[in-house]
Structure formats: C-alpha cells, structure tokens
Amino acid sequence: MKIETITKDYRLTEEAIDSIAEETESFLYSVGIERANIFRIRLSLEEALLRWMDHFGTGAEVRFSTGIKWRRPEIILAVRGQSYNPLTQAENDLGTWSNSLLSSIGITPRYTYNRDFNIIQVKLARIRLNxxxxxxxxxxxxxxxxxxxxxxxxxxxxxxxxxxxxxxxxxxxxxxxxxxxxxxxxxxxxxxxxxxxxxxxxxxxxxxxxxxxxxxxxxxxxxxxxxxxxxxVDNFRATVNIETVSNLLEMLFxxxxxxxxxxxxxxxxxxxxxxxxxxxxxxxxxxxxxxxxxxxxxxxxxxxxxxxxxxxxxxxxxxxxxxxxxxxxxSLMEIVAxxxxxxxxxxxxxxxxxxxxxxxxxxxxxxxxxxxxxxxxxxxxxxxxxxxxxxxxxxxxxxxxxxxxxxxxxxxxxxxxxxxxxxxxxxxxxxxxxxxxxxxxxxxxxxxxxxxxxxxxxxxxxxxxxxxxxxxxxxxxxxxxxxxxxxxxxxxxxxxxxxxxxxxxxxxxxxxxxxxxxxxxxxxxxxxxxx
Missing domain, CATH: 1.10.3860 (Proton glutamate symport protein)
Structure with a gap:
C-alpha cells in the first residue's frame, strides 16, 4: 500500500492534540510499527504538544506532517515562535549524541530550531524486508x-x-x-x-x-x-619477553x-x-x-x-x-566456511x-x-x-x-x-x-x-x-x-x-x-x- 505525504494545520487545543495523536497512531500502524513503540511515540508527541500549548498559548498554529522520505517513515510537528524544546527534561536528558542516535534509529523524537520554527521530527527505521x-x-x-x-x-x-x-x-x-x-x-x-x-x-x-x-x-x-x-593460526609468535612488552607499549602509544x-x-x-x-x-x-x-x-x-x-x-x-x-x-569455500x-x-x-x-x-x-x-x-x-x-x-x-x-x-x-x-x-x-x-x-x-x-x-x-x-x-x-x-x-x-x-x-x-x-x-x- 502506498503511503502518501499528508500535511495539516491545527490550532493548539486539547481537541487538536487528541486528533494529532490519533492520526499519528493510524500512520504508525499503517507502516507496520510494533504496538508498544506506537503507544510510546504517541505519548511522547502528546506530551510535547501539551508543553508547546502551555508555552505558546492555546490557539498557536502547529503544522502536522506524515509521510515517507527515502523509505523512512517520518512524522513532523512545527510551530512558529522563539526557540523552546519541549523534549528536554533535566532529570533524564541523555545529551546531544544519545538523543540524536536514538532519534536516528526511530526510538525518540528529535527537536531542532530552524528559521523561526520549532520542529519535532520522528524518523523511523527504514522500511525493509525481514x-x-x-x-x-x-x-x-x-x-x-x-x-x-x-x-x-x-x-x-x-x-x-x-x-x-x-x-x-x-x-x-x-x-x-x-x-x-x-x-x-x-x-x-x-x-x-x-x-x-x-x-x-x-x-x-x-x-x-x-x-x-x-x-x-x-x-x-x-x-x-x-x-x-x-x-x-600457523604464524603465531607466542614468545613473551621484553620485546613483547615494548611492542605492546608501541601499540599503545x-x-x-x-x-x-x-x-x-x-x-x-x-x-x-x-x-x-x-x-x-x-x-x-x-x-x-x-x-x-x-x-x-x-x-x-x-x-x-x-x-x-x-x-x-x-x-x-x-x-x-x-x-x-x-x-x-x-570458489565458494570462503562463504561455505x-x-x-x-x-x-x-x-x-x-x-x-x-x-x-x-x-x-x-x-x-x-x-x-x-x-x-x-x-x-x-x-x-x-x-x-x-x-x-x-x-x-x-x-x-x-x-x-x-x-x-x-x-x-x-x-x-x-x-x-x-x-x-x-x-x-x-x-x-x-x-x-x-x-x-x-x-x-x-x-x-x-x-x-x-x-x-x-x-x-x-x-x-x-x-x-x-x-x-x-x-x-x-x-x-x-x-x-x-x-x-x-x-x-x-x-x-x-x-x-x-x-x-x-x-x-x-x-x-x-x-x-x-x-x-x-x-x-x-x-x-x-x-x-x-x-
């Protein structure tokens, strides 16, 4: 089934957040994401949207997009305004490296700020056969x-x-x-x-x-x-002497x-x-x-x-x-071995x-x-x-x-x-x-x-x-x-x-x-x- 890119604009309200969450869940089911992961991603996006609503106020415009790019399903949320990262939590922030890698394998959303837009992006693992x-x-x-x-x-x-x-x-x-x-x-x-x-x-x-x-x-x-x-191995030099220690130090330094x-x-x-x-x-x-x-x-x-x-x-x-x-x-012996x-x-x-x-x-x-x-x-x-x-x-x-x-x-x-x-x-x-x-x-x-x-x-x-x-x-x-x-x-x-x-x-x-x-x-x- 072909998945088309869908983009919708909402005003941040509790009803709109519920609608975005439901569409997120439907999209994730359609691309075959495991059930427990669907609920986790849905909850994380709901929480981020609620924080944005608290920060930017009810009625702020948010753009919601789903689709597939380079065979990777992705979800994008964007709201215009000053930089505010709703994903940061001081008690469990894992840092730029961990968060970027987790987001790159589809485990967590990722926040960026570009041209006056706050952007949350979930890039899921590439669609591929088992x-x-x-x-x-x-x-x-x-x-x-x-x-x-x-x-x-x-x-x-x-x-x-x-x-x-x-x-x-x-x-x-x-x-x-x-x-x-x-x-x-x-x-x-x-x-x-x-x-x-x-x-x-x-x-x-x-x-x-x-x-x-x-x-x-x-x-x-x-x-x-x-x-x-x-x-x-046939060519193993098993001698352990001062030369071996010197070689180990040479390897180290x-x-x-x-x-x-x-x-x-x-x-x-x-x-x-x-x-x-x-x-x-x-x-x-x-x-x-x-x-x-x-x-x-x-x-x-x-x-x-x-x-x-x-x-x-x-x-x-x-x-x-x-x-x-x-x-x-x-000459298949290399693979057979x-x-x-x-x-x-x-x-x-x-x-x-x-x-x-x-x-x-x-x-x-x-x-x-x-x-x-x-x-x-x-x-x-x-x-x-x-x-x-x-x-x-x-x-x-x-x-x-x-x-x-x-x-x-x-x-x-x-x-x-x-x-x-x-x-x-x-x-x-x-x-x-x-x-x-x-x-x-x-x-x-x-x-x-x-x-x-x-x-x-x-x-x-x-x-x-x-x-x-x-x-x-x-x-x-x-x-x-x-x-x-x-x-x-x-x-x-x-x-x-x-x-x-x-x-x-x-x-x-x-x-x-x-x-x-x-x-x-x-x-x-x-x-x-x-x-």
Missing part, C-alpha cells in the same frame, strides 16, 4: 543465477563474465574501506561530545557507562581465551599519528579513535563558543550513518554477485546468556527459568526482526513491569545500554576476525590479539545499532590487523546471520544488567521480579 527473507532471496537469486549461467554459457563466456564482475566486487571492498575511517572518526567524536551533557545527567548515567565498557572488555577477553583453540591526514588515508583505526577523542574533548573545553562546530559534527555524523545505511541496503545485491562469481569460478564462526558465536552467546541468567538468579533469589520467561517476548521480537528499535517498546515494558526495574533507571539505562553495551556484537566481530586470520593465514602475536580486543570493544561502543555500521567496523579492523580484503566476502553474509542473535542477546544481557544495577541501588522491586 533480514532473513532478504538473505534467503539473495542466496536463491545468486545460486539460481550462477547455476543458469553455468548451464547455458560456454567457458569462454563465463571467463568474460568474471572479468566484468571482478571490478564490481573490488568496488564494494573499496567503498567499505573508504567509508570506514571517516564514519568511525565521526561516531567516536560525537560520542565524546555527549559526555559534556552526561556530566549533568547524574552519576547514575556515568557509572552505567563505565560499567558497560568494563563488562564489554571483560566479556571480549574471556571470549578470546575460549576461541583460541577453535581458530588456530603508537595511536598518536605523525599528522592528521595520514590516518584517514591509511584507515588507521587506533589513530582515528585517538584523534576523535582529542578533538571531542577540545570541543567540550570550548564550551558554548564551540556550539557551531558541535552542530556540524552532529550533522556530519548523521550523514555518515545514512551512508552506512545505504551500504547495508546494497549488501544483498553484493551477495548475489558474490554467489554468481563463486559458482562460475568454483562461515559455518565455523557461526557455530562458535551461537555457542558463546548461549554460554554468555546462561551464565548471566544463573548469576542474576542467584543474586536475586529468582529462578533462572522464570527470568528467561520474563525476557522471552522482547527477546523474540528482537530476534525475529534483527533490530533493537523494533523491540524497544517491549523492552521498556519488560524492564519496568516484569523485572521490577524502576522507571527512572529504565529511562536512563536502557538508551545508554542499547548504544554502548553490545557484548554479543563485540563477540561477533571478534569471532569472525579470528576466523579470517586463521583462514587467510595472517601472522599474529600477543599485541595483535590485544589490538583486536581494543578495536572490537571501542568500535562497538562508539557505533550505534544501525544497519551498515558493523560492516564498516569489520573493514576498519581488517585493514588495521592486516587481514586481506577478500575476507570481507564472507563478512557480508555473516553480518546478516549474526545480526539476529546480536540484537536479541545484547538486549537480554542489558535487561539483566539493569536488574543488578537496580539491586545495587536498593531500588529493585523484588515482588514484581519474583511474581
């Missing part, structure tokens, strides 16, 4: 297309076709490598800029942020130890580049992260005098994430090309989630089976959609009404955790990185493994859960660790397969961690948890 259906269609098209070409074309024609397909494959590799560096720089810079407003967010937010980063690092290191026997330009040209991820942190803190120190630069970084970051989304949308077609090329030149990292990842996710359920159950006196049942609904919504934003409403409901986490902690911890705490995502990147190093016989060492852990944790913490971002993270890590571009062939397929479990397990791990945080603060409603 990732499983997309993958199956891509595989079917690739295998059937390759089979038909193999059946009807001569060997000479097949060779000519391969010559034509190779530039397409190489173009995709170059695109990933070219986009990875700048987008990583922008996402880390934007993340650092958020710390300024997080300082005023209360210690809860900062403590959670630190805890999430520490937990991600510990989980990644433990996963590395468990994975080493599964992904053996080598993040400082000789100049600003070279890291972008070479795609040096550690150096780019260092530059992003340095520039981000410099802009924070600049205070209000750097506001214009902060807005430029924020807008550039949003543009970079849009580019990542476009790359993700192109990935299914790349899978088709890879399969056709693999069938015609009889994905079973090993996929199996290792599934096992690790099971161990990780089971361990967390047992730990939280033991600490709270609740049966792990009962905890799993409480997580089931939001887990399967995230698993089937491969997306955290589709399950956000069910996630909120689970935290507050089933796990006994107080609403204030949910409102702060859930958005920060969904953006920063991605243990399953970090493990997925680590698993495939070790697989690629083993498959392509890359020379590794102790400092190589240390760099792999550092990059996996940092890139997952800085990168939001948006389509295409993980592909760029793989490209950046492979470039830094000396893994050939050919390894990106399997990444495109593996990223889609990993995505289902990543979204669901990350969400479940976050919910369980928030239970423990609520218990540490003495705010956990154990009656609800044990009910």
């Amino acid at each position: 990732p499983a259906i997309v993958l199956l269609l891509s595989v079917f098209m690739g295998i059937s297309g390759g089979g038909l070409l193999e059946l009807f074309l001569s060997s000479e024609a097949l060779n000519n076709l391969l010559y034509l397909l190779n530039p397409v494959v190489n173009m995709f590799y170059r695109l990933l490598n070219a986009a990875a560096g700048p987008i990583i720089f922008l996402t880390v810079t934007a993340a650092i800029l958020s710390l300024g407003s997080m300082m005023a967010m209360r210690q809860n937010g900062l403590r959670l942020l630190r805890r999430f980063l520490v937990l991600s690092t510990v989980i990644t290191v433990c996963s590395m130890v468990l994975l080493l026997p599964f992904f053996r 080598g993040v400082v580049p000789n100049d600003v330009i070279t890291p972008f040209i070479k795609g040096d991820s550690p150096a780019l992260i260092f530059l992003a942190v340095a520039i981000g803190y410099a802009l924070l120190v600049g205070g209000s005098g750097a506001d214009h630069l902060v807005k430029i970084v924020d807008q550039a970051d949003a543009t970079g994430l849009l580019l990542a989304d476009w790359i993700s949308a192109f990935s299914p077609w790349f899978i088709v090309v890879l399969l056709i090329a693999g069938i015609t030149n009889h 994905i079973w090993k990292p996929l199996l290792a990842f599934v096992i690790l996710c099971g161990v990780m989630l089971a361990s967390k359920l047992l730990y939280v159950g033991g600490m709270t006196g609740t049966s792990p089976v009962k905890l799993a049942r409480k997580l089931k609904e939001s887990f399967f919504i995230a698993f089937l959609s491969g997306s955290v934003n589709d399950a956000y409403g069910a996630n909120q409901n689970c935290c507050h009404n089933r796990l006994g986490i107080p609403r204030k902690l949910t409102d702060i911890g859930l958005p920060i955790g969904l953006l920063v705490y991605m243990p399953a995502g970090t493990v997925a990147i680590l698993v495939y990185t070790l697989h690629a190093a083993s498959y392509y016989h890359v020379a590794v060492s102790v400092e190589w493994y240390a760099r792999a852990v550092f990059l996996a944790v940092m890139l997952q913490a800085a990168g939001p859960p948006l389509p295409g971002v993980d592909l760029l993270s793989y490209a950046a890590i492979f470039n830094t660790l000396g893994i050939p571009d050919a390894a990106l062939t399997g990444v495109v397929v593996a990223d889609i397969l990993f995505g289902f479990l990543v979204a669901a397990v990350d969400q479940a791990m976050l919910q369980l961690e928030l239970v423990m945080e609520a218990k540490r603060q003495g705010q956990l409603n154990e009656n609800i948890l044990r009910k």
Whole structure:
C-alpha cells in the first residue's frame, strides 16, 4: 500500500492534540510499527504538544506532517515562535549524541530550531524486508543465477563474465574501506561530545557507562581465551619477553599519528579513535563558543550513518554477485566456511546468556527459568526482526513491569545500554576476525590479539545499532590487523546471520544488567521480579 505525504494545520487545543495523536497512531500502524513503540511515540508527541500549548498559548498554529522520505517513515510537528524544546527534561536528558542516535534509529523524537520554527521530527527505521527473507532471496537469486549461467554459457563466456564482475566486487571492498575511517572518526567524536551533557545527567548515567565498557572488555577477553583453540593460526609468535612488552607499549602509544591526514588515508583505526577523542574533548573545553562546530559534527555524523545505511541496503545485491562469481569460478569455500564462526558465536552467546541468567538468579533469589520467561517476548521480537528499535517498546515494558526495574533507571539505562553495551556484537566481530586470520593465514602475536580486543570493544561502543555500521567496523579492523580484503566476502553474509542473535542477546544481557544495577541501588522491586 502506498503511503502518501499528508500535511495539516491545527490550532493548539486539547481537541487538536487528541486528533494529532490519533492520526499519528493510524500512520504508525499503517507502516507496520510494533504496538508498544506506537503507544510510546504517541505519548511522547502528546506530551510535547501539551508543553508547546502551555508555552505558546492555546490557539498557536502547529503544522502536522506524515509521510515517507527515502523509505523512512517520518512524522513532523512545527510551530512558529522563539526557540523552546519541549523534549528536554533535566532529570533524564541523555545529551546531544544519545538523543540524536536514538532519534536516528526511530526510538525518540528529535527537536531542532530552524528559521523561526520549532520542529519535532520522528524518523523511523527504514522500511525493509525481514533480514532473513532478504538473505534467503539473495542466496536463491545468486545460486539460481550462477547455476543458469553455468548451464547455458560456454567457458569462454563465463571467463568474460568474471572479468566484468571482478571490478564490481573490488568496488564494494573499496567503498567499505573508504567509508570506514571517516564514519568511525565521526561516531567516536560525537560520542565524546555527549559526555559534556552526561556530566549533568547524574552519576547514575556515568557509572552505567563505565560499567558497560568494563563488562564489554571483560566479556571480549574471556571470549578470546575460549576461541583460541577453535581458530588456530600457523604464524603465531607466542614468545613473551621484553620485546613483547615494548611492542605492546608501541601499540599503545603508537595511536598518536605523525599528522592528521595520514590516518584517514591509511584507515588507521587506533589513530582515528585517538584523534576523535582529542578533538571531542577540545570541543567540550570550548564550551558554548564551540556550539557551531558541535552542530556540524552532529550533522556530519548523521550523514555518515545514512551512508552506512545505504551500504547495508546494497549488501544483498553484493551477495548475489558474490554467489554468481563463486559458482562460475568454483570458489565458494570462503562463504561455505562461515559455518565455523557461526557455530562458535551461537555457542558463546548461549554460554554468555546462561551464565548471566544463573548469576542474576542467584543474586536475586529468582529462578533462572522464570527470568528467561520474563525476557522471552522482547527477546523474540528482537530476534525475529534483527533490530533493537523494533523491540524497544517491549523492552521498556519488560524492564519496568516484569523485572521490577524502576522507571527512572529504565529511562536512563536502557538508551545508554542499547548504544554502548553490545557484548554479543563485540563477540561477533571478534569471532569472525579470528576466523579470517586463521583462514587467510595472517601472522599474529600477543599485541595483535590485544589490538583486536581494543578495536572490537571501542568500535562497538562508539557505533550505534544501525544497519551498515558493523560492516564498516569489520573493514576498519581488517585493514588495521592486516587481514586481506577478500575476507570481507564472507563478512557480508555473516553480518546478516549474526545480526539476529546480536540484537536479541545484547538486549537480554542489558535487561539483566539493569536488574543488578537496580539491586545495587536498593531500588529493585523484588515482588514484581519474583511474581
């Protein structure tokens, strides 16, 4: 069904707000938004309109628009007057970075002020088929297309076709490598800029942020130890001596580049992260005098994430090309070999989630089976959609009404955790990185493994859960660790397969961690948890 753009003007009254809320709900249902998310978005827009009515007075004119732009459903509210942000709440404001990223994945509305107009915009996730259906269609098209070409074309024609397909494959590799560096720089810079407003967010937010980063690092290191026997490498330098320590220090201090330009040209991820942190803190120190630069970084970051989304949308077609090329030149082993990292990842996710359920159950006196049942609904919504934003409403409901986490902690911890705490995502990147190093016989060492852990944790913490971002993270890590571009062939397929479990397990791990945080603060409603 085609969704047309609709624009209406209202006078701010309680009746008009009710009408806008009803039309918002109808529009969200028509584009297939999950029910809990519909009610959350409707309530947030109603509250914003009521604040505007209190501020600008009854009768102020508001323009209401709904439609689809670049395959993203959006809702826009605009009222003329002096700047007034109805979405800001001192007690739970998450800062420019968090709010802009949450709005970019369709979780929260976003406020802007432009040419005397106060504008609230809700940009929902891009309309797309279920990732499983997309993958199956891509595989079917690739295998059937390759089979038909193999059946009807001569060997000479097949060779000519391969010559034509190779530039397409190489173009995709170059695109990933070219986009990875700048987008990583922008996402880390934007993340650092958020710390300024997080300082005023209360210690809860900062403590959670630190805890999430520490937990991600510990989980990644433990996963590395468990994975080493599964992904053996031929060229491992296991000697640990003063030279090893010197190399580790060189890796640590080598993040400082000789100049600003070279890291972008070479795609040096550690150096780019260092530059992003340095520039981000410099802009924070600049205070209000750097506001214009902060807005430029924020807008550039949003543009970079849009580019990542476009790359993700192109990935299914790349899978088709890879399969056709693999069938015609009889070289599908790279894609077939994905079973090993996929199996290792599934096992690790099971161990990780089971361990967390047992730990939280033991600490709270609740049966792990009962905890799993409480997580089931939001887990399967995230698993089937491969997306955290589709399950956000069910996630909120689970935290507050089933796990006994107080609403204030949910409102702060859930958005920060969904953006920063991605243990399953970090493990997925680590698993495939070790697989690629083993498959392509890359020379590794102790400092190589240390760099792999550092990059996996940092890139997952800085990168939001948006389509295409993980592909760029793989490209950046492979470039830094000396893994050939050919390894990106399997990444495109593996990223889609990993995505289902990543979204669901990350969400479940976050919910369980928030239970423990609520218990540490003495705010956990154990009656609800044990009910």
